Amino acid sequence: MQTIVKTTLAAALVASLSVAMIAPVRAQQPTISSNGQVQTLVVPGNIEWIERAALAARREGILRHIEKSIGQEIKRGDLVAYLDSTMAELARTKAEMFAKDTSAIEMAEAEREVAATNAARAYRLRDINSKEEYELRQAQFKVADAKLKEEKSKYEQAAQELKMAEEAVAEHQILAPFDGEVLQQIKYPGEAVQSMEPVVHVARTDRVRFQGYVPLEMAYQLRKGMVVDVQPVIEGEQIPITQKRFRGRIVYISPELAFAKTRAEVEIKADIINNIDKELRVGHKANMTVYLTDDPNLIPAPPEDMLPVIPDPTPTPPVIGRRMDLGANAAQ
Structure with missing residues (x-):
């Protein structure tokens, strides 16, 4: 009986240890880094795709x-x-032929020119010729002018149909x-x-994203743009990649709460910009160290084989060019 009890207790202990190993690790409390200048927050999480x-x-x-x-x-x-796309390419070729054909416009322009000449001649001779002759020449000019506008409209329509045919090929x-x-x-x-x-x-494999959760009370210490270092975690293995730091910035702090068993948490994400060698794979477990400062001088330099984080450019105020031009002209 004692043997059965011991076996049962041992199995329960193994099961509890297994559950503890599977359960996600929660964010640690902020701690002072080794340089004694800046606080850091270590957050466990996973690597996911950006695009x-x-x-x-x-x-x-x-x-x-x-x-x-x-x-x-x-x-x-x-x-x-x-x-x-054989049929679409044939349709494009046909549309291209119509779009390049300007013969109808040239014919309409010639007819309009003849009609304009006749109308001008009739105007000069209006005192000699009959009124009906003058009005006829004017009407013929209007018809020729309208026909030219119609042919130009058809030409523009053919150009649009060519664009549609090209888009059909592209699709x-x-x-x-x-x-x-x-x-x-x-x-x-x-x-x-x-x-x-x-x-x-x-x-996209050269840029990946860290995703994790922090307790609500710690989320108020975080801001978008804070610099982070991410280190992959491979349980039970010691390989070179686990010693590397991948630098990035916080890009997302969720406005919603995610409720764990005993506390409220906030989802955070950070983009890693220097996964050039594609060593950091999607699905990796990782720890993210957040430097809780906005002073770049307090943040440790990135490793030599890592790309530095390029600071965001300072926004410049808008320039109202027209108003400035008017002032310059007035001064002159």
Whole structure:
């Protein structure tokens, strides 16, 4: 019986330890850093994406080619994939022909010029010719003028139809919305694709975001723009990346409360700007050290292999150019 009780107690102890290990670690109290000049707040959390997107074409059709496959880097505006656009390209060629054809306008201009000449001649001879002749020439000029305006309107309409045809061709293309990397390919060449149906997933990998929670009473010490250092945490392993610091800034302090078991918490996020080597991966557990100061001289310098945080430019007051110009002219 004692053996059973001991076994049960041991199992319960192991289970409680497992739960304790799985439970998220809460933010620590602010502590004085080693340089004795600035307070820091250590916040546990996770790494998440800043920018991630499921890319799709705006038209339905047959996927013709994938330009950027899994793992390839992309730049904003790069062609990632495209659908078959044969019919759209033919429509664009037809619209281009109409948009470049100016023969109707040239003909209408010539007719208007003839009508204007006849009307002017009739005006000079109005005392010799009949009144009906004069009014006829004036009416013919008005008709020729109206026809010229109509042809010009058709030409402008053809130019707009060309833009629409070009847009229809562009809607078969899938372009990268930002710099990053292709994470997943969902569709393959030859497959039918519906409008706005995802074809590939892409994400920005050189910039990631830390997400964590702090107790409500500590949230009042935080402000957007505060400098932070993030260190990844890999339980049970000691690898070089856990010794690195990734610098960033707080970009979000939630206006809402998230309630834990015993206290209210506030969600905070910080953007890490120097994940150039892509060592910090989404899903990493990490600790974020917040420097509770606005004085850049009190913040430790970033590691040599890390990019420094570029300070936000000081906003300049708006200049009312017109009013200043009037003053300058008056002075002259």
